[in-house]
Amino acid sequence: xxxxxxxxxxxxxxxxxxxxxxxxxxxxxxVSLTGGASMWxxxxxxxxxxxxxxxxxxxxxxxxxxxxxxxxNRNDAVESVNVARRLAGDKVIAVIGPAQSGNSIATxxxxxxxxxxxxxxxxxxxxxxxxxxxxxxxxxxxxPCFIDPFQGTVAARFAADRLGAKKAAILYDxxxxxxxxxxxxxxxxxxxxxxxVVAKEAFRSEELDYRAQLGKIREFAPDVFFIPTSQKEAxxxxxxxxxxxxxxxxxxxxxxxxxxxxxLGGEAVDGAYFVNLAxxxxxxxxxxxxxxxxxxxxxxxxxxxxxxxxxxxxIAEAAKAAGSIEGxxxxxxxxxxxxxxxxxGVLTMDPSNHNPLDKPAVIQKVDVKKKAFVFVEKxxxx
Amino acid sequence: MQTLVxxxxxxxxxxxxxxxxxxxxxxxxxxxxAHGAVIMLxxxxxxxxxxxxxxxxxxxxxxxxxxxxxxxxxxxxxAYAALRRRRAPSLFLMISAMGCSVFLENTVYATIGxxxxxxxxxxxxxxxxxxxxSLSLLDLFAFTVxxxxxxxxxxxxxxxxxxxxxxxxxxxxxxxSLMGVNTDRLIxxxxxxxxxxxxxxxxxxxxxxLVYPTxxxxxxxxxxxxxxxxxGSLPGALAGGLILGVLETLVSxxxxxxxxxxxxxxMLIALLIWLPNGLMGRETEEKI
Numbered sequence: 001x002x003x004x005x006x007x008x009x010x011x012x013x014x015x016x017x018x019x020x021x022x023x024x025x026x027x028x029x030x031v032s033l034t035g036g037a038s039m040w041x042x043x044x045x046x047x048x049x050x051x052x053x054x055x056x057x058x059x060x061x062x063x064x065x066x067x068x069x070x071x072x073n074r075n076d077a078v079e080s081v082n083v084a085r086r087l088a089g090d091k092v093i094a095v096i097g098p099a100q101s102g103n104s105i106a107t108x109x110x111x112x113x114x115x116x117x118x119x120x121x122x123x124x125x126x127x128x129x130x131x132x133x134x135x136x137x138x139x140x141x142x143x144p145c146f147i148d149p150f151q152g153t154v155a156a157r158f159a160a161d162r163l164g165a166k167k168a169a170i171l172y173d174x175x176x177x178x179x180x181x182x183x184x185x186x187x188x189x190x191x192x193x194x195x196x197v198v199a200k201e202a203f204r205s206e207e208l209d210y211r212a213q214l215g216k217i218r219e220f221a222p223d224v225f226f227i228p229t230s231q232k233e234a235x236x237x238x239x240x241x242x243x244x245x246x247x248x249x250x251x252x253x254x255x256x257x258x259x260x261x262x263x264l265g266g267e268a269v270d271g272a273y274f275v276n277l278a279x280x281x282x283x284x285x286x287x288x289x290x291x292x293x294x295x296x297x298x299x300x301x302x303x304x305x306x307x308x309x310x311x312x313x314x315i316a317e318a319a320k321a322a323g324s325i326e327g328x329x330x331x332x333x334x335x336x337x338x339x340x341x342x343x344x345g346v347l348t349m350d351p352s353n354h355n356p357l358d359k360p361a362v363i364q365k366v367d368v369k370k371k372a373f374v375f376v377e378k379x380x381x382x
Numbered sequence: 383m384q385t386l387v388x389x390x391x392x393x394x395x396x397x398x399x400x401x402x403x404x405x406x407x408x409x410x411x412x413x414x415x416a417h418g419a420v421i422m423l424x425x426x427x428x429x430x431x432x433x434x435x436x437x438x439x440x441x442x443x444x445x446x447x448x449x450x451x452x453x454x455x456x457x458x459x460x461a462y463a464a465l466r467r468r469r470a471p472s473l474f475l476m477i478s479a480m481g482c483s484v485f486l487e488n489t490v491y492a493t494i495g496x497x498x499x500x501x502x503x504x505x506x507x508x509x510x511x512x513x514x515x516s517l518s519l520l521d522l523f524a525f526t527v528x529x530x531x532x533x534x535x536x537x538x539x540x541x542x543x544x545x546x547x548x549x550x551x552x553x554x555x556x557x558x559s560l561m562g563v564n565t566d567r568l569i570x571x572x573x574x575x576x577x578x579x580x581x582x583x584x585x586x587x588x589x590x591x592l593v594y595p596t597x598x599x600x601x602x603x604x605x606x607x608x609x610x611x612x613x614g615s616l617p618g619a620l621a622g623g624l625i626l627g628v629l630e631t632l633v634s635x636x637x638x639x640x641x642x643x644x645x646x647x648x649m650l651i652a653l654l655i656w657l658p659n660g661l662m663g664r665e666t667e668e669k670i
Binding site for chain 1 (some may be wrong): 384385388391392466473496497498500503509516517518521591592599600630631634635639641642643
């Protein structure tokens with residue numbers, strides 16, 4: 001009798017499995033819908049929804065429709081960990097996001113334990129996909145965007161080759177991994193090109209007045225002033241630098257790329273350059289931008305929407321290649337993606353570090369009169 | 383020299399905020415930690431007047447002074463008056479003030495959101511040379527107005543009838559009410575004045591930096607300034623702000639900018655231990 005019951009239970013389970021085959025595939029999305037990064041987060045959510053509709057119309061993933069489970073991580077590391085736990089409980093096959101390096105580093109170990117691959121969107125710190133302690137690649141972490149060593153190098157190349165700068169000053173946030181590492185990468189690359197970093201000053205997160213540091217920087221009369229911070233600090237530093245009579249060309253990083261940089265910085269940020277992941281005028285993404293405008297009646301807030309779409313395409317392509325949605329198989333397929341067509345162009349994964357091999361970076365110039373970021377130059381990766 | 387000039391201009395804003403702490407401490411003997419939130423609301427009022435109604439700087443400051451003053455009085459009526467009548471210990475008032483501060487900040491988060499705003503540019507980005515060091519036009523203006531306003535307040539308190547009543551209240555509130563002074567009205571006036579200074583400080587902070595819900599955070603520094611000068615003393619608040627501004631700038635320039643806050647808060651703790659009355663404070667037991 002007991003044996004018969006077990007047999008019945010097994011039969012029911014097998015039947016249930018067969019019935020579930022038509023059930024949707026769940027993909028997690030951890031994104032900042034509120035808080036300081038909500039502008040990008042909202043746009044990212046829109047872009048993912050837009051693409052899910054398209055994928056489902058074309059037959060979904062392995063014949064099953066895609067369902068997105070989305071939670072707000074409020075751009076906070078603790079909340080990101082909570083969201084990751086909840087997503088693991090929801091049995092998602094893969095996770096898109098988070099967008100920020102700090103939140104991604106906090107999320108990675110949890111999803112790794114649950115054997116769920118995560119594809120962060122715009123987290124550029126090297127230690128998102130590589131464990132800092134062991135220097136080994138994290139088996140379940142991937143990204144579609146370039147990484148900070150490349151970004152720092154591009155900024156230094158642009159400063160040395162295009163601006164002809166010899167002396168550079170740096171101001172960064174000592175409380176942020178992003179700023180600390182970028183300062184180092186920039187300094188290394190700039191020195192390698194024959195330039196000299198004459199002043200390297202730091203401030204504490206949440207601080208608003210940098211005039212003491214800027215006063216020191218002014219004495220060295222740098223040609224270029226590198227500020228790897230978010231748009232808020234960059235705007236403040238720019239204003240205060242101009243007030244003190246520092247006339248160096250300002251140079252920033254992808255965190256500057258927010259429309260309110262111009263509102264906050266005003267005249268002071270006019271003519272500044274910064275490295276970004278994508279540009280609205282890039283011909284490669286024209287069709288995406290047109291579709292987004294048509295659907296949501298406004299411009300996407302770059303680069304997150306593009307990178308989130310890339311992440312979703314990576315998941316779909318990997319599932320197709322693996323013929324499975326099981327975590328370990330999906331992760332292996334993700335690591336070996338080659339020449340797939342994504343929204344931002346073409347993508348090939350480097351299996352040794354889970355970074356894309358050939359992601360380009362663009363240099364944009366701030367034009368206050370036009371209230372726009374103008375495309376200047378594109379640097380190819382590799 | 384540049385360090386000194388920068389330090390003084392940073393200190394000017396600290397002084398302006400420290401005055402609000404000192405005024406209220408002098409009369410009710412508690413530290414009004416909601417002052418930072420009133421400054422923040424003052425900045426939002428100024429911002430609304432400047433961007434929605436396109437008022438000029440003078441009108442913006444005036445509007446913000448009146449608005450923040452009213453908020454400050456309202457804050458006292460709602461949160462402190464009942465405690466005060468019950469003769470609650472000043473610790474209760476202080477805790478209530480902390481509650482008000484969190485309440486106001488989160489109300490702004492919930493209604494306006496966490497976005498950063500910048501004031502329109504009232505001043506051309508022009509650099510003034512002063513003894514070989516540069517200073518922006520805004521800083522010079524803010525410094526002059528700060529010192530001027532503090533001086534005007536000093537005159538008001540020493541020369542007018544209401545001012546004399548306030549000073550009497552500072553000495554002995556019970557005696558003062560026995561002599562026929564309406565203490566409720568008196569306290570409202572003091573809160574209005576503190577709020578007015580919060581309005582000026584809010585607009586200047588907003589122009590100098592940005593407007594956002596937790597901008598009142600910098601008032602921690604103003605509190606240290608008030609302690610240096612001696613809580614409850616107006617000249618002390620002015621001197622304390624300037625001294626703190628200059629010292630901080632010296633530390634950032636010659637030691638390390640990262641050590642700046644370590645230094646400021648060490649100074650706060652040391653002062654509370656060895657010189658609890660500050661430079662110009664009167665003798666009191668409680669300083670929190």
